[in-house]
Amino acid sequence: MKSSKILAASLVGVTALSLAACSGTSAGGGTFRAANTTMIVPFAAGGGSDVSGRTVAQGLEAATGVNITAENREGGNGAVGYSYFLGRQGDGNTLLAAETSLLTLPIAQDVEFDHTSFTPIMKLGDDYTLMVVRDDSPYTTCDQVVEAAKSERVVAAVSGSVSLDEVVFSMVEQDQGVEFDRVPYESGGEVVAGLLGEQVDIASLNPSEVVGQLESGDMRALCAFSEERYEYEELADIPTATEQGIDVAFAQFRGFIAPGGIPDDATTFWIDAAEEFAGSAEYQAYIEDNYMQPNIAYGDEFADYLGTASTELEAVFEQ
Structure with a gap:
């Protein structure tokens, strides 16, 4: 939780993504073409998830040149938005501003998804209470x-x-x-x-x-x-x-995900865009303005985090 982490995060992964985005292909040289993209926010406007989703949408838009619009689909403690997102399987031009309800909803409620249903792109950081x-x-x-x-x-x-x-x-x-x-x-x-x-x-x-x-x-x-x-x-x-004397430390993660089943080059495109965003002043301002810790993870590393956190939460809700 050092301030140096914020500086380090601001230097992560500055790439030549903007050139690839202008050509409409991923930085990995694939055939995915990013078009007008929607960032689903599964909560109402004005809350922390809404701020996160809109900040990421603006940052990715600046990194890629792709128009990205935030869309609130609230209800059911996030279940409405995540369930809608589940129906976007394979759509590389839809994203979702994710947080801990991605993990708690499948444990506590009868929903048709869990974190493995989607494609993890970027964990922005941790928001403790x-x-x-x-x-x-x-x-x-x-x-x-x-x-x-x-x-x-x-x-x-x-x-x-x-x-x-x-x-x-x-x-x-x-x-x-x-x-x-x-x-x-x-x-x-x-x-x-x-x-x-x-x-x-x-x-x-x-x-x-x-x-x-x-x-x-x-x-x-x-x-x-x-x-x-x-x-x-x-x-x-x-x-x-x-x-x-209270052995409790747990943070709400903030990040964004893509639907399951998207092409590999679409995943690469959005991870590259996320790395570009992480090197921006906008990312640093978001972390500092919201008193978060910039514990970034991308792709498979983000997926590993979700698996570990889900297991920990299952133990909490089983009590």
């Missing part, structure tokens, strides 16, 4: 929250049954042998409102969702569910959960 409370909360650390949950009711906000905050709270419960009550919300924005409105006691939110409230003093961060402390100045003083 913070446990936050109102400024007037009696809790000052995450281990105090855990201790309270052993003898009293502690109410947690969650934004869906397969959301990252549900995953993180479940992992804390399993690690510490406690149980939180839940109040479900539709989005991170509603979670923030519910916490400030005293409907819940705790929430687990991405830094970009709450940094304004932390800076204003309306909320306090008790710990970060990350492997190391953040080096971003605004977050550097927040201890990790592990430092407080």
